[in-house]
Amino acid sequence: MSLYRSRRWLTVAALTLSGCGGPFPQSTLAPASGYAREIDGLFGTVFKLMMLVFVVVEVLLLYTIIRHRHRPGAAEPRPTHGHTVLEIAWTIAPALILVFVAVPTIQTIFKTQAPAPAGALTIQVIAHQWWWEYKYPDLGVVTANELHVPVGRTVDLEMTSADVIHSFWAPRLFGKRDVIPGHTNHIVFAAESIGEYMGQCVEFCGASHANMRLRVLVDSDTAFTAWAVSQARAPRAPAKNSVEQRGQDAFRRYGCTGCHTVVGVATGIIGPNLTHVGSRTTIAGGMLPSAAAMIEKWIENPQAVKPGALMPRMGVKPDDLTALVAYLQSLK
Amino acid sequence: MSETRGWRSWVSTTDHKRIGQLYFYTAFAFFLIGGLEALLIRIQLAKPENSFVSAETYNQLFTMHGTTMIFLALMPLSAAFFNYIVPLQIGARDVAFPRLNAFSYWVFLLGGLFLNSSWFVGPLFHAGSLNVAPDGGWVGDANLTERQFSPGVNIDFWMLGLQILGISSLAAGFNFVVTILNLRAPGLKMMRLPVFSWMTLVTSFLIITAFPVITVGLVLLMFDRFFGTHFYVASAGGDPVLWQHLFWLFGHPEVYILILPAMGIVSEVLPTFARKPLFGYTVVVYSGVLIGFMGWGVWSHHMFAVGLGPVADSVFSATTMLIAIPTGVKIFNWIATLWGGQIRGSTALYFAVGFIAMFIIGGLSGVSHAVPPADLQQTDTYYIVAHIHYVLFGGTVLGLFSGIYYWWPKMTGRLLSEPLGKLHFWLTFVGMNLAFFPMHFIGLLGMPRRIYTYSPDLGVAKLNLLSTVGALIIGISALVFVFNLWRTRRHGAVAGNDPWQGATLEWATTSPPPVYNFTVIPTVESRLPLWRGEHHAPMAPLPATPPQPIHVPGGSWWPFVTACGLPVLALAPLTHTLWIAFVGVAILLIGIYRWAFEPFEV
Numbered sequence: 001m002s003l004y005r006s007r008r009w010l011t012v013a014a015l016t017l018s019g020c021g022g023p024f025p026q027s028t029l030a031p032a033s034g035y036a037r038e039i040d041g042l043f044g045t046v047f048k049l050m051m052l053v054f055v056v057v058e059v060l061l062l063y064t065i066i067r068h069r070h071r072p073g074a075a076e077p078r079p080t081h082g083h084t085v086l087e088i089a090w091t092i093a094p095a096l097i098l099v100f101v102a103v104p105t106i107q108t109i110f111k112t113q114a115p116a117p118a119g120a121l122t123i124q125v126i127a128h129q130w131w132w133e134y135k136y137p138d139l140g141v142v143t144a145n146e147l148h149v150p151v152g153r154t155v156d157l158e159m160t161s162a163d164v165i166h167s168f169w170a171p172r173l174f175g176k177r178d179v180i181p182g183h184t185n186h187i188v189f190a191a192e193s194i195g196e197y198m199g200q201c202v203e204f205c206g207a208s209h210a211n212m213r214l215r216v217l218v219d220s221d222t223a224f225t226a227w228a229v230s231q232a233r234a235p236r237a238p239a240k241n242s243v244e245q246r247g248q249d250a251f252r253r254y255g256c257t258g259c260h261t262v263v264g265v266a267t268g269i270i271g272p273n274l275t276h277v278g279s280r281t282t283i284a285g286g287m288l289p290s291a292a293a294m295i296e297k298w299i300e301n302p303q304a305v306k307p308g309a310l311m312p313r314m315g316v317k318p319d320d321l322t323a324l325v326a327y328l329q330s331l332k
Numbered sequence: 333m334s335e336t337r338g339w340r341s342w343v344s345t346t347d348h349k350r351i352g353q354l355y356f357y358t359a360f361a362f363f364l365i366g367g368l369e370a371l372l373i374r375i376q377l378a379k380p381e382n383s384f385v386s387a388e389t390y391n392q393l394f395t396m397h398g399t400t401m402i403f404l405a406l407m408p409l410s411a412a413f414f415n416y417i418v419p420l421q422i423g424a425r426d427v428a429f430p431r432l433n434a435f436s437y438w439v440f441l442l443g444g445l446f447l448n449s450s451w452f453v454g455p456l457f458h459a460g461s462l463n464v465a466p467d468g469g470w471v472g473d474a475n476l477t478e479r480q481f482s483p484g485v486n487i488d489f490w491m492l493g494l495q496i497l498g499i500s501s502l503a504a505g506f507n508f509v510v511t512i513l514n515l516r517a518p519g520l521k522m523m524r525l526p527v528f529s530w531m532t533l534v535t536s537f538l539i540i541t542a543f544p545v546i547t548v549g550l551v552l553l554m555f556d557r558f559f560g561t562h563f564y565v566a567s568a569g570g571d572p573v574l575w576q577h578l579f580w581l582f583g584h585p586e587v588y589i590l591i592l593p594a595m596g597i598v599s600e601v602l603p604t605f606a607r608k609p610l611f612g613y614t615v616v617v618y619s620g621v622l623i624g625f626m627g628w629g630v631w632s633h634h635m636f637a638v639g640l641g642p643v644a645d646s647v648f649s650a651t652t653m654l655i656a657i658p659t660g661v662k663i664f665n666w667i668a669t670l671w672g673g674q675i676r677g678s679t680a681l682y683f684a685v686g687f688i689a690m691f692i693i694g695g696l697s698g699v700s701h702a703v704p705p706a707d708l709q710q711t712d713t714y715y716i717v718a719h720i721h722y723v724l725f726g727g728t729v730l731g732l733f734s735g736i737y738y739w740w741p742k743m744t745g746r747l748l749s750e751p752l753g754k755l756h757f758w759l760t761f762v763g764m765n766l767a768f769f770p771m772h773f774i775g776l777l778g779m780p781r782r783i784y785t786y787s788p789d790l791g792v793a794k795l796n797l798l799s800t801v802g803a804l805i806i807g808i809s810a811l812v813f814v815f816n817l818w819r820t821r822r823h824g825a826v827a828g829n830d831p832w833q834g835a836t837l838e839w840a841t842t843s844p845p846p847v848y849n850f851t852v853i854p855t856v857e858s859r860l861p862l863w864r865g866e867h868h869a870p871m872a873p874l875p876a877t878p879p880q881p882i883h884v885p886g887g888s889w890w891p892f893v894t895a896c897g898l899p900v901l902a903l904a905p906l907t908h909t910l911w912i913a914f915v916g917v918a919i920l921l922i923g924i925y926r927w928a929f930e931p932f933e934v
Contacts, residue, residue: 022791024778024790024791024792025778025790025791026777028710028713028776028777029776039706039708042703042706043700043703043706043709046703046706050697050699053692053696054692054693054696057663057667058689058692060667061667061670061685061688061689064667064670065670065685068606068670068671068672068673068675069674069675069677070675070677071674074674076607077607077672077673077674079609080608080609080611080672081609081612082612082614083612083668086612086664087612087615087661087665090660090661091657091661093660094656094657094660095657098653098654098656098657101699101702102649102653105646105649105702105705106646106649108705109642109645109704109705110646112705113641113642113645129481163481164475164476164481164572165473165474165475165476165572171778174708175637175708176637176709176711176712177637177639177708178637178638180566180572180638180639181566181567181572182567182570182571182572183566183573183639186639198778198790200780201780202637202712202713202780203637203712204468204469204473204712204781204782206481207387207388207391208387209391209783210387210782210784210785210786211387211785213787307386307387307388308388
């Protein structure tokens with residue numbers, strides 16, 4: 001367990017400095033998967049060695065400038081030009097320390113970049129400016145921004161980009177990996193406990209890079225299966241003459257169908273698939289909670305939430321807006 | 333003879349000392365502009381979900397902050413010392429190619445103005461806002477920089493501006509390699525060369541080998557943006573990762589281009605104020621050369637998140653760790669130089685010791701980036717912002733300030749105020765640690781870099797506020813320094829030839845030196861010609877007046893005229909106007925022709 005002590009120290013230092021007790025939902029120092037734990041342990045080792053070097057060298061420097069400061073009347077110093085043994089010693093010392101860093105580093109590289117074992121759950125991640133699309137090819141599920149994974153099961157993220165380079169990162173679960181058009185990159189991890197894990201894009205990808213958030217929702221096996229089953233089903237059609245029905249009409253009339261997919265209603269592929277948008281806890285790339293007022297705010301002026309977003313202002317009339325939001329919320 | 337007073341004399345000057353001063357004042361002005369951009373960034377980040385600036389403005393601010401500091405402030409501040417000090421240290425009358433030297437400066441100035449004009453010329457491009465400054469980050473990652481994703485002129489300004497500046501750097505690089513190899517005074521063998529001149533030589537070699545690489549990258553980008561090629565477009569068979577390889581193949585040597593001159597300065601300042609020769613001169617020189625070579629084998633450590641595979645990650649991890657060894661060796665040699673000395677606590681020494689203390693932090697956080705798994709948690713977060721600032725501010729900027737306090741009396745004849753200097757040092761030191769140290773934690777707690785807004789949920793609001801306070805203190809420290817410079821013009825103590833009892837040749841001549849530098853070219857018998865050695869006496873003072881007339885090359889207007897051709901040429905693609913290209917080429921051709929056939933003035 002000693003490996004983790006350094007992490008706790010660091011967390012304590014961060015807590016003290018930040019003057020509050022967290023929680024830190026995006027902390028790299030609170031690993032919640034085997035992968036993140038490997039990194040954290042390695043960083044702990046490196047951190048301890050670096051602290052040792054830091055203290056030794058800085059103390060040496062301070063001691064030197066204090067002890068050898070000029071004193072009036074002192075004789076001129078002896079003009080030493082060098083010392084071969086010393087030079088060899090302080091070449092070998094850092095080399096030795098670095099051996100202790102290099103060996104576990106290379107072991108961890110190969111361990112954390114190993115291909116996914118058979119039976120891993122494959123999820124395709126497709127990055128867009130500025131949201132994430134997730135496809136579960138084995139389960140027939142397509143969703144956005146909120147990644148559901150079952151606890152304990154190894155997940156293989158197969159990632160590519162539809163436009164520019166992005167980077168996928170939920171620090172408590174895995175180190176970041178760039179998501180690059182024309183490339184397929186992988187993150188393989190198994191979450192250790194149920195919960196919600198925050199993350200966001202970490203490669204500058206244009207105007208709203210800061211607004212490209214994500215969440216990983218780690219579910220129990222049963223909850224995950226239930227979620228996957230409901231996501232794979234087409235949503236229930238709205239009742240005749242209901243407000244949701246008027247919302248669906250508005251959805252068609254304002255041309256939302258051109259960009260969004262709702263199974264059985266629309267097949268647009270430019271924006272996120274909205275088939276089950278009502279089941280998500282957030283909208284707009286994780287920027288807003290999925291409440292009626294927030295969905296209205298988003299539809300009325302997407303650029304105010306996410307500068308540069310492709311979604312235009314559709315000039316939706318207030319009546320239509322209420323109905324549209326009711327419809328979207330009904331898509332569960 | 334050429335003119336010696338008035339603006340005309342400055343525009344046509346080919347005197348390395350005047351060009352050095354021009355470099356200094358211009359680069360320092362850009363340093364203040366880059367600092368102002370940093371302050372605006374920090375104000376925006378002082379609290380979560382702040383709306384002090386818009387997303388678009390913020391993206392321009394951090395792009396221009398990085399680009400300005402690296403290409404327009406730190407590199408040219410080093411160049412100011414290359415220009416002013418190296419010919420003096422090697423006992424030369426000027427650089428090898430004085431007119432090329434003037435050309436380098438004017439290209440730098442015009443390139444910098446070209447880049448910064450993007451802050452004000454938006455309306456000319458119907459941009460709907462005042463600013464069309466570059467907004468792709470200082471690393472300009474493809475394929476975000478493609479026309480499809482960056483349709484405005486922002487990236488054009490960046491791409492063309494950097495190409496102009498590259499010409500300036502290349503010309504200066506060649507000039508200093510030739511100067512240092514060929515114009516050394518009699519007896520000044522390579523292993524007697526002052527370490528600052530050595531590091532200038534290594535840096536110049538890095539410049540002439542690294543800048544062609546980024547130029548290739550920029551030319552490919554230019555083809556993509558203007559002519560519809562697809563070098564970086566994956567959907568058409570190109571690859572955005574190609575840009576990253578080209579950029580970092582340049583970019584890592586660039587880090588050493590930025591730090592080696594500061595290491596050279598520190599290697600001059602410490603011996604002078606400890607009253608001891610540099611400990612392990614040979615080792616310090618060779619480790620500098622080694623760092624220059626090894627700097628070419630580590631570029632992919634900037635790309636561990638790209639997914640190059642475990643073998644590439646391991647190799648670049650190992651080479652990166654290796655480069656820590658010569659760097660560590662330098663630090664031990666500097667401390668050993670101080671050990672046993674009689675350390676005089678001048679401001680120059682404060683900054684030099686501050687350099688060592690801060691560079692250690694930047695070096696150590698660098699080791700955790702050499703560990704790819706750890707790097708996957710830290711790269712592109714504020715942790716790496718902390719790292720780069722401990723290296724480039726704690727390292728390069730403190731080193732450059734040390735050089736300014738050290739050589740200012742040589743350049744102007746007057747000493748900067750020591751009390752104001754100490755105040756400047758402490759404000760800088762406290763400010764930088766307050767600004768940059770919390771960034772380690774901000775990054776470890778998960779805040780990415782290059783984001784104009786962040787969620788209060790991250791729990792990093794107070795740390796960010798602390799960092800902003802630190803940045804403001806750095807801002808105040810810069811004002812103290814400017815006041816010190818201004819005050820010294822009239823009220824600074826007169827320096828004399830050698831206010832610090834320095835050991836190298838620049839201290840043998842007057843402050844400021846005459847236009848011909850030395851009344852007679854000194855003959856050098858040791859590494860520290862002005863100090864008493866075991867086997868030789870200090871060099872005899874130079875005669876007060878030259879015993880024979882000295883030929884000094886006259887000024888020339890043609891470097892300036894030629895330099896003007898480059899930004900004009902760049903306007904052509906920027907505005908998609910062909911005839912402007914002809915004007916630019918015409919200016920270049922006339923300038924080069926007249927330059928080449930300029931009569932030799934005697």
